[in-house]
Amino acid sequence: MKRIxxxxxxxxxxxxxxxxxxxxxxxxxxxxxxxxxxxxxxxTQYAAGWQGMAMPAGHIRAxxxxxxxxxxxxxCDAVLSGYLGSAEQGDEILAVVAAVKAANPAAIxxxxxxxxxxxxxxxxxxxxxxxxTEQALPEADIMAPNLLELETLCDVNLTDLAQxxxxxxxxxxxxxxMVLVKHLGRAAREPGRFEMLLATPEGDYLIDRPLYEFARxxxxxxxxxxxxxxxxxxxxxxxxxxxxxxxxxxxxxxxxTWQADAYELxxxxxxxxxxxxxxxxxxxxxx
Numbered sequence: 001m002k003r004i005x006x007x008x009x010x011x012x013x014x015x016x017x018x019x020x021x022x023x024x025x026x027x028x029x030x031x032x033x034x035x036x037x038x039x040x041x042x043x044t045q046y047a048a049g050w051q052g053m054a055m056p057a058g059h060i061r062a063x064x065x066x067x068x069x070x071x072x073x074x075x076c077d078a079v080l081s082g083y084l085g086s087a088e089q090g091d092e093i094l095a096v097v098a099a100v101k102a103a104n105p106a107a108i109x110x111x112x113x114x115x116x117x118x119x120x121x122x123x124x125x126x127x128x129x130x131x132x133t134e135q136a137l138p139e140a141d142i143m144a145p146n147l148l149e150l151e152t153l154c155d156v157n158l159t160d161l162a163q164x165x166x167x168x169x170x171x172x173x174x175x176x177x178m179v180l181v182k183h184l185g186r187a188a189r190e191p192g193r194f195e196m197l198l199a200t201p202e203g204d205y206l207i208d209r210p211l212y213e214f215a216r217x218x219x220x221x222x223x224x225x226x227x228x229x230x231x232x233x234x235x236x237x238x239x240x241x242x243x244x245x246x247x248x249x250x251x252x253x254x255x256x257t258w259q260a261d262a263y264e265l266x267x268x269x270x271x272x273x274x275x276x277x278x279x280x281x282x283x284x285x286x287x
Contacts, residue, residue, distance in 0.1 A: 002234040003031040003075055005067075005100065007060060007093055008082030008112070008223065010036035012052075015265040016043040017083050020220035021227030023267055024249070027274040028231040033076070035063055038085040043219045054085025054125070060092040064099055073103035080230055081136070082223055083114040087127030094139055111140035112226040115149050142233075143171055144180040144226045147187055158187050161197070161206070165286065168199035177201070178239060182225050196225070198243045198283070205240055205283040209251040212258040218265050225250055228274065240283050248277035 004025060009017030018034045025032045037060070040052035067073055079100055081093050097109045113132040116124035133153055137143065143153075151158050154167040164187045168179040181197040188195040193208040228249050232242035252273035256266040 001029065001031050002077045002231075003033065004078045004080055004230065004234065005033045005035065005076050005096070006080045006082075006227070007035045007037060007096065008080070008114075009038045009040065009085070010034070011040050011043050011050075013042045013264075014219070015224075015267055016220040017223055020223040020265060020267070021080070021082070023271075024224060024274045025227050025231040027271050028228070028235060029275070030231050030234060033067070035060055037083060037089050045219055055089070057086070057088050058092070060089055061095060064092075064096045068099060068103075073100050076100045076104060076107055078108045078110055078230060078234055080110045080112065080226065082112040082226065084124065084128050084131070086125045087131045090128065090131035090135060094135060097139060108141040109139055110142040110144070110226065110230045111136050112144045112222065113137075113149050113153065114222075115152055137171065138175060140176050142178045142180070142230070143176050144182055144222070144229065146183045146222060147181065147185045150179075150181055160187050161189050161286075163187065164197060165199060165204050168197060168204070172199060172201060180225070180229055180243070182222050196243070196247065198239060200239055202239075204286040205243060206286055207243060207247045207281055207283045209247055209254075209281060212254055214258060215261075216263050218254070218257055218263060220265050221250065221254070224253065224265065224267075231274075244279050244281070244283055245277045247281060248279045249273040251280070252277065 011019045022032045022034050038054045040050045042050050044050055079097050100107045115129045150167050154170045158164050171179050179199040184195040194211050195208045198205040228246040232245045253265055253270040256270040260266055
């Protein structure tokens with residue numbers, strides 16, 4: 001059994017951050033140790049707002065120290081980080097990554113560089129974007145940005161697939177071993193599809209799924225993609241197979257959500273797809 005330390009946000013109601021990631025990873029057979037960077041009543045894109053708080057400075061470091069004291073860090077196979085409540089939490093996460101890798105040199109760091117999307121109501125604390133670009137990037141084994149985050153990481157403007165591939169390879173050149181661009185958006189080859197790009201030193205791969213017409217776009221899809229990709233890799237699937245399984249499972253979740261006319265991701269209804277996804281779309285290896 002593989003063990004994943006997942007450090008990201010938590011919502012009491014709905015699916016975002018750890019609330020979108022922990023159950024699917026466990027359903028895939030992972031032992032997951034969640035640490036919450038924030039605890040909110042609901043995600044931040046509800047018009048009525050939300051209640052809650054970012055965890056205080058030192059909280060993540062203290063929890064890691066507790067894990068070290070009971071000598072379990074050597075059994076941790078991967079650290080996943082997502083939404084940060086403050087830039088200071090970033091420093092604590094890198095300290096956790098260092099401690100885990102010292103205890104288990106085979107462990108990996110999967111960084112989901114959540115930078116926010118103010119137009120959608122997703123806001124990150126000051127300094128978080130700079131931390132992700134300057135400090136997290138050099139330490140990450142795998143990164144999973146969306147198109148906007150990839151632009152920020154590489155300080156470029158991306159409008160097509162070729163430019164996006166080149167930007168992903170900038171991250172590979174800086175030491176990242178795998179880059180998953182979670183939503184190509186305006187850079188997609190087919191704008192009417194949800195396309196994702198996987199860039200590795202061995203090659204680049206493209207995959208797509210349908211775009212469903214939601215009255216309100218569900219939140220937490222990116223968190224789900226990152227969690228499933230990491231869990232599939234930890235389950236022993238190669239990068240391409242993990243990419244295909246992740247895409248298929250996310251498509252099933254979105255289909256259930258659309259059919260239910262729901263705003264929150266229907267993880268429970270679609271849970272069979274996490275362990276046994278029905279793969280309809282295969283990757284295309286790009287020339």
